[in-house]
Amino acid sequence: MATRTLARVARMIECGGWQEAGMGPAREESAMDFSRFDARNYPTVSVQDGYGEWAATYEDIVLDAMDLRLLARIRTVDWAQVHDVADLACGTGRTGAWLSQQGVSTIDGVDLTPAMLEKAAAKGIYRRLLVGDLRETPLPAGGYDLATVVLADEHLPDVRPLYQETARITQMHGYLILVGFHPFFLLSGVPTHFTRPSGESATIECFVHLLSDHVQAALAAGWSLLEMHEGLVDDEWLARKPKWAPYQHRPVSFAMVWQKRA
Numbered sequence: 001m002a003t004r005t006l007a008r009v010a011r012m013i014e015c016g017g018w019q020e021a022g023m024g025p026a027r028e029e030s031a032m033d034f035s036r037f038d039a040r041n042y043p044t045v046s047v048q049d050g051y052g053e054w055a056a057t058y059e060d061i062v063l064d065a066m067d068l069r070l071l072a073r074i075r076t077v078d079w080a081q082v083h084d085v086a087d088l089a090c091g092t093g094r095t096g097a098w099l100s101q102q103g104v105s106t107i108d109g110v111d112l113t114p115a116m117l118e119k120a121a122a123k124g125i126y127r128r129l130l131v132g133d134l135r136e137t138p139l140p141a142g143g144y145d146l147a148t149v150v151l152a153d154e155h156l157p158d159v160r161p162l163y164q165e166t167a168r169i170t171q172m173h174g175y176l177i178l179v180g181f182h183p184f185f186l187l188s189g190v191p192t193h194f195t196r197p198s199g200e201s202a203t204i205e206c207f208v209h210l211l212s213d214h215v216q217a218a219l220a221a222g223w224s225l226l227e228m229h230e231g232l233v234d235d236e237w238l239a240r241k242p243k244w245a246p247y248q249h250r251p252v253s254f255a256m257v258w259q260k261r262a
């Protein structure tokens with residue numbers, strides 16, 4: 001990815017096309033860095049190291065209320081018409097399992113962290129599982145009815161490549177479902193984090209993307225918004241995680257359904 005991107009950037013600088021192409025930073029890059037909002041100050045680890053360590057216990061910790069209950073609210077996608085799905089940042093395969101329950105027959109998964117993919121493979125629901133970066137996958141152009149990116153965008157310094165790559169791999173009028181850790185929640189100072197067997201907590205490197213960052217990046221990549229939902233720390237949540245009471249009523253996750261414009 002680096003070589004191709006650098007070559008493209010070098011070409012654009014040469015042609016003075018950086019700003020015109022909308023690729024310049026929308027605002028001060030440092031405004032996106034989570035560390036300025038961090039209220040926990042755990043040591044920060046990379047995505048691969050963090051999820052490599054967390055893979056063994058990840059599914060015991062993440063609540064379905066974070067993402068699956070938002071997926072269940074989606075009304076604009078007719079699951080009977082969805083056959084081929086690219087599940088990017090598929091992790092241990094929770095989203096794939098949910099898609100499979102909706103009757104989706106062919107699911108390809110991509111993720112940066114081999115230990116997460118091993119868990120996904122054990123579920124036996126993916127046609128292919130690839131170690132790779134969701135911002136530049138080896139998946140075929142126009143090959144999918146739907147791309148999903150669930151609980152991963154906060155690990156990207158910039159969401160634009162996510163929307164561009166998903167637009168590339170989906171067919172015309174195809175869909176993108178993005179579920180994210182809510183930026184309002186990150187702004188409360190709580191990062192994506194996990195607890196090590198030693199009892200210490202670690203933050204997995206993350207960034208704050210305002211909802212307008214998502215909208216601008218998606219529109220520029222050729223997507224139209226069909227639907228959006230937000231999930232709160234509510235009674236259902238607190239029944240499972242009472243320690244989250246200080247965050248009651250705050251939005252903790254969001255789901256957006258996009259459709260590729262003709």
Ligand SMILES: C[S@@+](CC[C@H](N)C(=O)[O-])C[C@H]1O[C@@H](n2cnc3c(N)ncnc32)[C@H](O)[C@@H]1O
Pocket residue numbers: 047048051062067088089090091092093094095110111112113116132133134135149150151152155156
């Ligand atoms: C919180 S987990 C979510 C996994 C799964 N989608 C789910 O909902 O359970 C985040 C996953 O994103 C993956 N990830 C983060 N950045 C990525 C990137 N640039 N490309 C591919 N995978 C990435 C991590 O390896 C990890 O498995």
